[in-house]
Amino acid sequence: MTAMTRTDTSQAEAFLEAAYARLIEGGVDAVKVAPLAEALTLTRTAFYWHFKDRESLLEALLARWEAKNTGNLIAQAEAFAETINEAILNLFDAWLLPDIFDARFDFAIRNWALSDAAVKAKVQANDALRIDALTAMFARFGYDALAAETRARAIYYTQIGYISMMVVETRAVRLQRMPSYVETYSGRALKEAEWTRFLARHST
Template sequence: MTQHPRQKGSDAVWLDAAYDMLTESGVDAVKVMPLAKKLGLSRTSFYWHFKDRDALLDAMIQRWEDKNTGNLIARTQAYAETLTEAMFNLFDCWLDERLFDAKLDLAIRNWARNDPALQLRLDKADAARAKAIKAMFERFGFSPQQAQARAMTVIYTQIGYISMQVHEDRAERINAMPNYIEVYTGQPVEHTDCMRFFARHNHNP
């Protein structure tokens, strides 16, 4: 029986359902039949959108690379007059899930432990993130050695934060961010940069 297009879902619908399974239960839980049941669609309708399960998983990895790594790099390159302003641009990623999805990052890292090919892509992504943050520090006068050390401090701290699944009050987290930036940069945080950052995240300190 031929299904009407509306009965087949869409690429995004299947991918969103796979995202929920991946972030909640891990990659082994992402299978076609459970996805079809979750969506109330037939198993065959899946193949209108993806060649097979591997194609779906590849699309999920691509979503992660485009969103998390792509947006992080873009934030390091955003216009900033001071280093603290540049760091606040990067810190937008830690507060806005539209820019950076911490749950997906954790799921990818857990998945990569048993998938050597994905681990290579993860290593490449982490290297690209570190390179972008290093370039940001260099842009504001740090030597390559100092920029590298500070970039890796930022990267390792955030990976640890994600891996430990730290849960804290959003307001408390935002209030602490200027202190983190002072640690990372060794420079006092400009009040105007701080206020702009608070304002765009609707935060009243």
């Protein structure tokens, strides 16, 4: 097979983006080849040039979810911070910025996992990776093993609860609550300078 041209690559991404949109809107059962091709005004032949079958497209969706949500969450947990509170605020960037962590994508994948054992196993493996990263984040600031893991799980389970319960709150309300969340998770007072630096990243 010849190397893919820019147009070929764009078509593959278009199919993946359309599949993502349908997964978000209607669940995995809404991700079907013919409707995707029709919506993109492309042929089914074009689809099969890029993907072996529907299963390959679904695998690409899972890979995209892992790279974005799990990969970025781990990167935020590992980002430089001078204090544990700054480290937690680095993580909170993900809760405010969909470009870092896509909550709707996480919700859709978890719904899919309810009816697919292989996807459920994938979700559980990613949950473990995320919790391990959060545990390591606390450990590097001197928390003992049990405290680090417990606090990591408190952060993670709270956020997954937000996603699963489809909590709706304004940006202003979420920002108002964040200092208390930080102090609850860390057990340490949040300094004004720490909060000011965080707000500066989210001023627009």
